[in-house]
Amino acid sequence: xxxxxxxxxxxxxxxxxxxxxTSVELTEALLARIAAVEPKVRAFLTIDADGxxxxxxxxxxxxxxxxxxxLLGIPIGIxxxxxxxxxxxxxxxxxxxxxxxxxxxTAVARLKTAGAVILGKLNCDxxxxxxxxxxxxFQQTRNPWNLERVPGxxxxxxxxxxxxxxxxxxxxTDTGGSIRQPxxxxxxxxxxxxxxxxxxxxxxxxxxxxxxxxxxxxxVRDCAIVLQVIAGEDPFDATCTAHPVPDYEAxxxxxIRGLRIGVPREYFVAGMQPEVEAAVRAAIEVLREQGAxxxxxxxxxxxxxxxxxxxxxxxxxSANLARFDGVRYGLRVPGESYFDELxxxxxxxxxxxxxxxxxLGTYALSAGYYDAYYKRAQQVRTLIRRDYQQxxxxxxxxxxxTAPTVAFKIGAHTDDPLAMYLxxxxxxxxxxxxxxxxVVPCGFAEGLPIGLQLIGRAFDEETLLRxxxxxxxVTDWHTxxxxxxxDNSTQG
Amino acid sequence: MEYLVTIGxxxxxxxxxxxxxxxxxxxxxxxxxxxxxxxxxxxxxxGALPVPNRRAIELxxxxxxxxxxxISHENxxxxxxYFYADLPSGYQRSQYDDPLCVDGWVEIEGDNGPKRIRxxxxxxxxxxxxxxxxxxGGSLVDFNxxxxxxxxxxxxPDISSPEEARRYFQKLRQILVWIGVNSGxxxxxxxxxxxNVSVRPAGQQEYGAKVEIKNINSFRFLERALAYEIERQxxxxxxGEPIVQSTRGWDEASGTTVAQRTKEFAEDYRYFPxxxxxxLRLTDAWIAERRAELPELPDARRRRFIEEYGLTAYDAxxxxxxxxxxxxxxxxxxxxxxxGVTPKDVANWMTGELFRLLKETGEPLESAAHRLRxxxxxxxxxxxxxxxxxxxxxxxxxxxxxREGRSPARIVAERGMAVIGAGDALTDLVxxxxxxxxKAVEEYRRGKVTxxxxxxxxxxxxxxxxxxxxxxxxxLEQELARE
Numbered sequence: 001x002x003x004x005x006x007x008x009x010x011x012x013x014x015x016x017x018x019x020x021x022t023s024v025e026l027t028e029a030l031l032a033r034i035a036a037v038e039p040k041v042r043a044f045l046t047i048d049a050d051g052x053x054x055x056x057x058x059x060x061x062x063x064x065x066x067x068x069x070x071l072l073g074i075p076i077g078i079x080x081x082x083x084x085x086x087x088x089x090x091x092x093x094x095x096x097x098x099x100x101x102x103x104x105x106t107a108v109a110r111l112k113t114a115g116a117v118i119l120g121k122l123n124c125d126x127x128x129x130x131x132x133x134x135x136x137x138f139q140q141t142r143n144p145w146n147l148e149r150v151p152g153x154x155x156x157x158x159x160x161x162x163x164x165x166x167x168x169x170x171x172x173t174d175t176g177g178s179i180r181q182p183x184x185x186x187x188x189x190x191x192x193x194x195x196x197x198x199x200x201x202x203x204x205x206x207x208x209x210x211x212x213x214x215x216x217x218x219x220v221r222d223c224a225i226v227l228q229v230i231a232g233e234d235p236f237d238a239t240c241t242a243h244p245v246p247d248y249e250a251x252x253x254x255x256i257r258g259l260r261i262g263v264p265r266e267y268f269v270a271g272m273q274p275e276v277e278a279a280v281r282a283a284i285e286v287l288r289e290q291g292a293x294x295x296x297x298x299x300x301x302x303x304x305x306x307x308x309x310x311x312x313x314x315x316x317x318s319a320n321l322a323r324f325d326g327v328r329y330g331l332r333v334p335g336e337s338y339f340d341e342l343x344x345x346x347x348x349x350x351x352x353x354x355x356x357x358x359x360l361g362t363y364a365l366s367a368g369y370y371d372a373y374y375k376r377a378q379q380v381r382t383l384i385r386r387d388y389q390q391x392x393x394x395x396x397x398x399x400x401x402t403a404p405t406v407a408f409k410i411g412a413h414t415d416d417p418l419a420m421y422l423x424x425x426x427x428x429x430x431x432x433x434x435x436x437x438x439v440v441p442c443g444f445a446e447g448l449p450i451g452l453q454l455i456g457r458a459f460d461e462e463t464l465l466r467x468x469x470x471x472x473x474v475t476d477w478h479t480x481x482x483x484x485x486x487d488n489s490t491q492g
Numbered sequence: 493m494e495y496l497v498t499i500g501x502x503x504x505x506x507x508x509x510x511x512x513x514x515x516x517x518x519x520x521x522x523x524x525x526x527x528x529x530x531x532x533x534x535x536x537x538x539g540a541l542p543v544p545n546r547r548a549i550e551l552x553x554x555x556x557x558x559x560x561x562x563i564s565h566e567n568x569x570x571x572x573x574y575f576y577a578d579l580p581s582g583y584q585r586s587q588y589d590d591p592l593c594v595d596g597w598v599e600i601e602g603d604n605g606p607k608r609i610r611x612x613x614x615x616x617x618x619x620x621x622x623x624x625x626x627x628x629g630g631s632l633v634d635f636n637x638x639x640x641x642x643x644x645x646x647x648x649p650d651i652s653s654p655e656e657a658r659r660y661f662q663k664l665r666q667i668l669v670w671i672g673v674n675s676g677x678x679x680x681x682x683x684x685x686x687x688n689v690s691v692r693p694a695g696q697q698e699y700g701a702k703v704e705i706k707n708i709n710s711f712r713f714l715e716r717a718l719a720y721e722i723e724r725q726x727x728x729x730x731x732g733e734p735i736v737q738s739t740r741g742w743d744e745a746s747g748t749t750v751a752q753r754t755k756e757f758a759e760d761y762r763y764f765p766x767x768x769x770x771x772l773r774l775t776d777a778w779i780a781e782r783r784a785e786l787p788e789l790p791d792a793r794r795r796r797f798i799e800e801y802g803l804t805a806y807d808a809x810x811x812x813x814x815x816x817x818x819x820x821x822x823x824x825x826x827x828x829x830x831x832g833v834t835p836k837d838v839a840n841w842m843t844g845e846l847f848r849l850l851k852e853t854g855e856p857l858e859s860a861a862h863r864l865r866x867x868x869x870x871x872x873x874x875x876x877x878x879x880x881x882x883x884x885x886x887x888x889x890x891x892x893x894x895r896e897g898r899s900p901a902r903i904v905a906e907r908g909m910a911v912i913g914a915g916d917a918l919t920d921l922v923x924x925x926x927x928x929x930x931k932a933v934e935e936y937r938r939g940k941v942t943x944x945x946x947x948x949x950x951x952x953x954x955x956x957x958x959x960x961x962x963x964x965x966x967x968l969e970q971e972l973a974r975e
Contacts, residue, residue: 101539339575
């Protein structure tokens with residue numbers, strides 16, 4: 001029999017429903033797995049074993065009382081930039097090392113209502129700023145496929161935990177690729193929903209017009225199950241829209257015949273690892289064999305996405321992070337006056353990448369530079385959005401690589417922020433356009449996973465999930481799990 | 493040399509809503525213990541998001557319409573970035589480009605007759621928390637006020653003297669309170685202003701350097717601070733000293749303005765559109781709804797009172813100073829008309845007796861109106877017109893109505909205040925007076941007409957003043973002629 005920690009959400013749901021296992025058994029199995037591999041993977045910043053056990057018992061009691069909530073008794077991990085009431089939420093920053101939220105993020109509250117068991121909080125780049133989880137103030141999460149490699153970022157802990165069997169599903173957040181790139185690096189499935197699909201209330205903001213919470217799991221079906229629970233209008237988030245939430249699992253028909261899939265030439269960038277391109281093109285070929293029509297398309301403004309992103313995201317971040325002044329919560333370094341204390345607190349609390357982005361953003365918004373930088377970036381953002389609109393007149397889904405390479409070595413880019421920023425070149429255009437993106441594993445190179453990125457129309461997660469699920473019906477990349485060994489031998 | 497004074501005001505007015513601008517906390521925080529009207533949103537907790545208060549936007553638009561502004565169809569909330577301990581998010585949500593209301597005006601009595609003060613804009617924003625400085629040099633912060641909806645009303649530099657500035661601010665207050673968007677309470681800071689003032693020699697085209705006086709919370713301070721600042725600037729100009737563009741504060745204790753910061757340290761607020769709040773699109777239909785909500789404004793009502801009711805300019809003005817008084821007057825007029833009592837008589841009762849009594853009890857009309865109902869004014873005047881009571885009794889009945897809350901008619905009946913104006917009661921008293929005073933009767937009959945005055949006096953004395961002297965005279969003449 002499959003070890004319990006290897007069950008997908010859908011499998012666990014079935015076993016729980018049939019009474020074959022209890023949530024307590026499943027939760028204990030995962031806590032045991034965490035205890036076994038966490039010294040190597042280091043995905044969790046906070047493990048709430050006692051809380052998880054109590055929630056599992058409560059879930060079993062609810063089931064005994066005929067409760068059929070969709071995630072009843074299913075353990076889930078949460079990225080540590082998402083607020084959890086009573087459970088430390090650090091944003092992987094010294095600034096919030098001991099911060100305990102007084103309220104749940106809407107997404108977390110909905111998971112709890114649906115019966116999920118919260119295992120703990122997952123490591124990430126500080127305030128979700130980074131592409132390797134190396135910017136965490138606390139620990140380096142490692143790629144379960146090769147412990148010398150990064151798990152990607154910023155949702156590296158969320159991706160690594162799923163890959164290593166520490167959680168069947170996790171919540172990540174994606175501002176420029178932070179769900180999709182680590183999903184690709186760790187060989188799991190990750191969905192960045194449409195901007196406005198999932199409430200951001202309680203998500204500690206990095207870039208408010210780009211941030212989105214999404215599910216990370218081993219299968220497309222699992223992502224659909226979790227999205228079903230967290231999606232939908234929220235009176236506490238004015239940007240979370242009233243679009244109706246369809247039945248996502250019902251969309252997983254396996255039938256993609258006649259679907260038009262566009263392949264944007266601009267996404268196959270110079271310097272892309274040949275094995276990555278080959279694996280992505282092979283995956284697109286699989287979709288064609290399943291009856292989809294494949295067309296080459298152009299998204300001409302794609303090269304501008306990176307500079308546009310690195311003006312808008314830091315600008316918003318510079319304001320979003322202004323609240324960390326040591327007055328009400330978080331770190332406070334005593335000083336002579338309010339302003340002295342402010343400078344000392346922020347100097348000590350924020351890591352170098354966060355400080356870099358605050359400075360970039362402050363500069364982009366400054367008097368005399370606003371028009372040339374922030375305003376111009378917003379104008380180009382409109383052009384990027386239009387590229388997609390025009391493309392979606394011809395095609396139903398866009399297929400592309402997720403990242404130019406497989407997971408790189410820890411430390412490879414830490415001295416070169418620009419090289420690190422280039423990691424997001426295939427993922428961040430979507431955030432600028434607010435579109436949904438799904439990543440599914442589609443091969444290996446150097447023993448490390450490769451991800452296929454599928455991009456959809458706004459609020460059309462259904463089609464994305466249908467294509468991803470169809471792909472997973474005829475491939476087995478997503479079923480492989482790493483052994484999490486100390487040596488560097490390749491697996492998969 | 494003569495100097496020209498240029499003044500512009502930025503008025504901050506809290507919008508009278510039940511909840512705060514971007515969260516559900518109660519905005520009525522007066523006298524509440526510190527930090528009890530707070531939530532994750534107005535405390536700026538990580539992850540909390542603002543959701544705009546619909547009513548605040550409606551009331552701000554209503555204000556714009558009352559101030560003759562155009563309402564923008566496209567509205568953007570922006571972040572104004574600066575650090576301060578009373579600002580929980582590190583930015584204030586305000587408006588920069590595309591304010592809610594633009595290009596209005598307010599008419600005031602200027603130094604040289606009626607004058608329009610033009611407005612640049614009315615925009616919405618959120619109030620900050622409040623710092624409380626302790627004796628040991630520390631500071632405490634109370635976030636009850638943080639996030640309370642505010643309007644900023646910005647005038648053009650059309651104001652030419654401290655008196656005009658005061659009249660403009662008073663006029664604004666009158667309108668805001670009248671339409672119910674602001675409490676008018678300046679002591680608590682619900683209404684406050686910053687004044688920009690510059691001085692230049694007559695004949696010079698360009699304006700002088702602008703000095704901003706911050707946080708003025710009374711009409712008197714405004715006038716005094718401006719007078720002081722103008723005097724200070726003229727003295728400097730005469731001495732050949734340059735005026736530095738700067739921000740100053742009014743120090744009530746010394747009666748002077750004190751430098752706070754110069755332009756070299758001017759803040760760069762790095763405004764940008766608030767990404768957490770989608771642009772608010774206001775339709776023509778929505779604006780029409782606001783216009784329909786707008787009541788008749790004090791100036792229009794004052795003119796109507798003069799035209800429709802024939803009031804003097806003075807009476808019309810006092811009776812339109814406050815909405816409650818004005819509405820009461822109109823209700824009183826409507827009720828009085830049925831009895832044939834004129835609006836002018838109603839106005840006299842209000843500006844005379846009613847205002848005197850309100851001043852005496854120190855209460856607002858709204859509370860006194862629970863006792864003295866508007867229809868009582870027509871009633872008491874009618875009793876007077878009918879000769880049922882004397883003017884003295886009318887005043888007494890009115891005051892009793894005001895204090896006790898019963899109708900004048902009831903009070904007159906209960907206290908037996910009715911004039912003994914005709915009928916058997918009077919006839920009896922007249923006959924008694926004739927019988928008891930044969931000497932006066934004798935004189936009258938001999939042709940000394942004035943002797944009747946004595947007889948009238950006797951009757952009045954017998955009625956303790958409760959008779960109409962004319963009626964008494966008539967009755968006496970009749971009786972004397974009969975014999």
